[in-house]
Amino acid sequence: MELRFIRSIRHIDANAWNACANTDYPFLRHDFLLGLEDTGCTTANAGWQPYHCLLLDDDHLVGAIPAYLKTHSYGEYVFDWALADAWQRSGLDYYPKLVSAIPFTPCTGPRILIHPQAAEPRAVTGALIQGLQKEAEEIASSWHVLFHSDADQCHFQNTGMHERQTCQFHWFNHDFANFDDFLATFSSRKRKNLKKERAKVDQQNIQMTTIEGEAITPAICEQFHRFYQITYAKRSGHGGYLTQHFFTELLPNLRDQVLLVFAYADNTPVAGALYFKDSNNLYGRYWGALAEFDGLHFEACYYQGIEYCIRNGLQHFDPGAQGEHKIQRGFEPIRTRSHHYICDKRFDAAVGRFCQEEVDHVRDYQAAARDLLPFKREG
Structure with a gap:
């Protein structure tokens, strides 16, 4: 199998990409991601250089992870300004970094794309994650996977990546x-x-x-x-x-x-x-x-x-990030997840501690927010 990085999604066939995505989640569709490029939203000048990771077997796409080489932290909604500041104060460069996310879109969804007929899905997943970690070590300070689905959660565990959580407010039918x-x-x-x-x-x-x-x-x-x-x-x-x-x-x-x-x-x-x-x-x-x-x-x-x-x-309405005013309107607090790979091991342990403390805080915040929901109390 061959790992390849492309600087435009137009370099991969739309049908092949969409077959790997295998979902009608709108933000992973080839035409959506290509449209962001063609309309000038995701370019090197905009700080969102496409850098998608592909895995091919005999020139057939069997897996992919969307990625961007970022030169700033705008448009991500998982805030890492404190990390950037720590790098700078240490005389190091935080940018560029690799980010696997949907630009300007804090909506949870798949981030690991595996062709449904892939012979060894676990091997494909492992090769993609290891490939992106290695690439980050070569060209970036870190790799960040934002707002991934619960189904992706297990794939990032035990990979040397740190979990962060945020709280959003969603409506359920x-x-x-x-x-x-x-x-x-x-x-x-x-x-x-x-x-x-x-x-x-x-x-x-x-x-x-x-x-x-x-x-x-x-x-x-x-x-x-x-x-x-x-x-x-x-x-x-x-x-x-x-x-x-x-x-x-x-x-x-x-x-x-x-x-x-x-x-x-x-x-x-x-x-x-x-x-x-x-x-x-x-x-x-x-x-x-x-x-x-x-x-x-x-x-x-x-x-x-x-x-x-x-x-x-x-069945589900995701109105976007943040906004405690949504609680009284019947939007329930849910936790969203991201994973982060830090290339410089001098920062890795400190980032891990920060992430764990943040996870504990978000869990407590979610519980407190649930108490403010407008629904009738049972009993």
Whole structure:
């Protein structure tokens, strides 16, 4: 078998890559990752140089791990600024580093791709992990695998990698018939508060519309880019990580896995939320608005997403990273995982201690967050 690293996903056949991914998880699809490259989001100049790891057997792809050579830590959502600072204070370079993640997308999913007909899946997995560790030792300070699935968890144990955890807030569909059925699980006071919040949108004469399928046009996506850019500029002082071409060229090509929620005032679009979806999950990704409207962010980004899941039988809604305000709206705290390989053994033990302390903290934080959920208490 041959291990190979490629600097663009266009160097591997789309069907071969997608066969290894073997999932409708949207962010691992060849067209999504290639679209990030073609629209200028993942390039060396952007600090996201594609560096995907492939394993081939007689020129047939049997396994892969997506990877990027990073020259900064933006767009990852597993924060390692303290590690970068420690390296710098020691007179060493933390960048470049290798990162196996979906750029700008803190959504849990597969990171180890094995062809379903691979003769020896364990051997393929081991070769990929060992190959990336060796490559990191040659060209980088470290290798980081972010937001990997629970199924990948066992593969990173006993490999010299340290586990980190974070806490996110996700919604789960417990066979709800409609939104009121979901609200019936809330305590009386919390239910009234949520209804009042949703009523604020109606009181401002704002109409909500879901847009999907053939309606995901370049013009609609260009309008959303305007929302996105204005909101990013207000919050961060820049226009966002994603280029205009990401929205106007890539999203229409991915329309079957894209959902837009638009808000209209006097028949004029004033705000929107972008989601991705697969057969079982909804992923809330970006939000933007031309102006501030009371309660509209929660309506577009959370309640419309919940209603869409219920209508379409989706079982899980991941609205994105962070946000304790999601708890009172029925999003449950869940732990996400990443693994980290430190090439310089002088730092390895210290990073291991830090990660273990962080895991303990996240476990306690999750337990405390569960106590704040709005659901009725049993007994």
